[in-house]
Amino acid sequence: MKLDLTQFDALTFDVYGTLIDWEPTIISMFHSTADQYGVTLSDEQLLMEFDKARAALQKQRPALLYPDVLRAAYGQFCRNYGIPENAQEREVYANSVMLWPTFADTRAAMAHLQQHFKIGLLSNIDNTSIQFSERKLGIKADVVVTAENVNAYKPDHAHFHAAFESFAALGIPKERILHVGQSLRADVIPANQLGLSNVWIKRPGRSLGSRPEDAVGAKPDLSFDTMQELALYHQAHLALA
Numbered sequence: 001m002k003l004d005l006t007q008f009d010a011l012t013f014d015v016y017g018t019l020i021d022w023e024p025t026i027i028s029m030f031h032s033t034a035d036q037y038g039v040t041l042s043d044e045q046l047l048m049e050f051d052k053a054r055a056a057l058q059k060q061r062p063a064l065l066y067p068d069v070l071r072a073a074y075g076q077f078c079r080n081y082g083i084p085e086n087a088q089e090r091e092v093y094a095n096s097v098m099l100w101p102t103f104a105d106t107r108a109a110m111a112h113l114q115q116h117f118k119i120g121l122l123s124n125i126d127n128t129s130i131q132f133s134e135r136k137l138g139i140k141a142d143v144v145v146t147a148e149n150v151n152a153y154k155p156d157h158a159h160f161h162a163a164f165e166s167f168a169a170l171g172i173p174k175e176r177i178l179h180v181g182q183s184l185r186a187d188v189i190p191a192n193q194l195g196l197s198n199v200w201i202k203r204p205g206r207s208l209g210s211r212p213e214d215a216v217g218a219k220p221d222l223s224f225d226t227m228q229e230l231a232l233y234h235q236a237h238l239a240l241a
Contacts, residue, residue: 003197003221005234009172011113012120012143012163014154014181017208018201019110019227020133022100029093030077044088044207049077051208058124058153065148067094084123093220097129103203105139109227113234118142121161122179124153124186134188143167154186160194180230183209184218197221199230 018114030046033039041049053073057064064072078085084132113119121144127148134141143166150158165176174202179198181187186209191198200220202210224230 003178003199004237005178006237007176008117008178008197009176010118010120010142010167010170011177012122012160012177012179014179014183014187015123015125015130015133016100017182017203017206018180018187019102019106019137020100021103021206022097023047023140023206023208025096025100029074031098033074033077033083033089034081036084038082039083047208049080053077061151063147063151063153066097066124066129067126070094070096080123097125098132100133102133102136103227105226107136107230110139112231116234116238118167118170119143120167120177122154122159122163122187123147132147142170154189155190156181157190157194160190160196182206183214184220185209185214188218188220192217192219199224201225201227203231 013019021203027043027046030050032047034041053076054069057069057072063238070093071090074090075085077083110119117142121130121134121141122145124147125133127146130144130146143163145159146161147153147164150162152158163177167177174196177196179187179191179196180201181198182201182203184200188198188200190230196222200223202223202225204225
């Protein structure tokens with residue numbers, strides 16, 4: 001039986017990959033560094049270089065702030081390919097979150113959804129960086145949980161428990177929260193483990209967190225290619241209500 005979105009009071013969102021389109025900028029930055037030194041790698045190879053570095057760095061505890069993850073990923077890439085590190089270039093990486101754009105459908109979809117739901121943002125980012133993205137989304141979230149807040153990275157359950165507590169204070173129990181994310185690894189699987197209803201936004205052409213090896217055991221309740229499709233699905237349910 002498909003979910004009726006009118007049965008929920010709050011939506012929690014993964015941000016980067018779901019609402020903010022970060023992969024092209026990440027690829028572009030690594031291409032810029034590689035091209036200077038004649039390192040020839042495909043877009044997918046460059047993205048995997050970043051993802052391998054990110055995965056290792058995000059296992060560290062206490063959790064690094066995301067600008068430090070980006071700095072360290074740059075440094076690891078340079079060492080892997082014999083590229084001299086440049087302090088100015090390193091800081092471009094560290095501050096690149098402010099350059100990451102929204103997906104074309106995000107703002108309109110979020111404008112519609114915020115009229116009907118409390119909104120939560122659950123992200124492996126830091127508090128300063130997410131402010132840039134929140135402004136780009138055109139919203140003011142009711143609940144924001146970052147890796148900096150909980151000192152851990154999704155798929156760690158700490159993000160979700162913090163959101164549950166914040167929404168409980170607003171009178172919204174877990175059963176009335178729907179989680180939305182692009183990453184099967186970081187969002188759908190922990191939502192399954194916690195008994196949290198969830199939607200997978202596939203984002204065709206984007207891969208971080210949703211490759212086959214990330215998908216083992218993931219069971220989304222609904223799936224759409226875009227946020228626009230999610231908003232239209234909700235509108236259809238409103239019409240039937």
